[in-house]
Amino acid sequence: MAFSSVAGQPLAKRLLENAVRRGTKGRAYLFAGPRGTGKMTAARELAKAVLCLAPEPGDRPCGQCADCRKMERGQHPGFVVVEPDGEAIKIDQIRSLQARFHYRPASAGAEPVGVYVIRQAERMTAQAANSLLKFLEEPATPVVAVLIAENASALLPTIRSRVQRVPFVPAPPSELERLLLERGVAEELARPAARLAAGIDAAFELASSAWFGETLKTVLGWAERAVAGVAEALVDVFKYCSKWTEDQWEVAFELFALWCLDLACVAVGGRTPVFCEKRERMAALASRREPAHWATCAEEAVRARRRLRQHVQPQAEMERLLILLHG
Ligand SMILES: [Zn+2]
Structure with a gap:
């Protein structure tokens, strides 16, 4: 199954599997939820599934093709991650994202040529957000957009209405504690870390x-x-x-x-x-x-x-x- 490296999150995984099955071309998603709940891991998995040239049954990336190998090495030119530059994501960052995908040939029926991820999307400046909105409204190429936000309500309503929301929910502390113990974290650290973090990635980072x-x-x-x-x-x-x-x-x-x-x-x-x-x-x-x-x-x-x-x-x-x- 694709998305198996995302811990928990059955609803998010089901939504994403359906999305891949139906086709993600030109679509935009909003991965919303607390820190450490696997949003970035899921974004990478989605990109692998979208970019693989020869997916296996169940839309699993093959892991063998040129695109899969580039993704594994973190060197796929069609996978772009935008993060805040200092305090905010600025308009220049969105412009260079547009420029990067705009001039690629887009033939009808072609597979998506790229996936871009905007981390901490709620930290886009107003100009950056408006620039992104235009990009979302007029996809020049069949790219797939993933916006990641902890506080989705801080995004422009016009952006929120353009994206499909994929919710990432906090895991129960007992589940997190079990996963931390499985990963070899000492019990006296696993128990409080499981209560302080919302997801396994954040809990493990904290405990270790x-x-x-x-x-x-x-x-x-x-x-x-x-x-x-x-x-x-x-x-x-x-x-x-x-x-x-x-x-x-x-x-x-x-x-x-x-x-x-x-x-x-x-x-x-x-x-x-x-x-x-x-x-x-x-x-x-x-x-x-x-x-x-x-x-x-x-x-x-x-x-x-x-x-x-x-x-x-x-x-x-x-x-x-x-x-x-x-x-
Ligand atoms: Zn592949």
């Missing part, structure tokens, strides 16, 4: 990053110390403010929220804690405050994580949370 384990240990260390006495934890936070990246701080606040929710659940006997290898210590900690206190701290951690996007100081936010946690 060098800083994830360190961040986990550090943040939970602060939180535990803050319950006993807040001063020592505050001194420690200061040391990390310049060392950690924005992504790392975001993950730190998410882990903090998970840990507080764990304590609330342990206190009232809810779901199995995410950090269950510390179950006894968690039970002792949980009994030191009311369950509502832990729930409030979790909520505040989620709000603090959102505020990071508005360029607040992560150190100040974390200190505020630790003081709140101490109560």
Whole structure:
């Protein structure tokens, strides 16, 4: 089956298999869904299926023809990926995309000559988006367009109405955890990573990053110390403010929220804690405050994580949370 390298996503795969069967010539698709749910993998698979000269039954790319081999090497001239240049995708990028496909001969009935992918399509400038719209409306050659977006509602409505939406949905944490364990990720990292990420690609990237384990240990260390006495934890936070990246701080606040929710659940006997290898210590900690206190701290951690996007100081936010946690 084509698209077998995309984990999960049965609906997206069915839609794409049908699309390949019916013909993708001149069509445009919008792969919409959270980060790490396999959108780019699916785009590559679609390109392989479209560009293969001798597809096998079930529209599987043959893996042998010249086009399949070029795709495997990442050197197919008809497969173009456009990504933000800095903050945004600019009009020049869309223009060079148009120029690249415009002058190819397009004989009636010919197979598609190219597939282009626009990653983070919601980051096109207004001019770039309008330029793309014209390209979508007047396909000079039978190219296949794939727009990829996490926040599809940020795209121009006129673009949204031109593309077929293929939804990519978050995978259940239990499924992600199982896949991470299969890939050899340690259990104490697999469990929280499966809750923080929406898809296997993002979860695996997070769990196998060098800083994830360190961040986990550090943040939970602060939180535990803050319950006993807040001063020592505050001194420690200061040391990390310049060392950690924005992504790392975001993950730190998410882990903090998970840990507080764990304590609330342990206190009232809810779901199995995410950090269950510390179950006894968690039970002792949980009994030191009311369950509502832990729930409030979790909520505040989620709000603090959102505020990071508005360029607040992560150190100040974390200190505020630790003081709140101490109560
Ligand atoms: Zn082939």
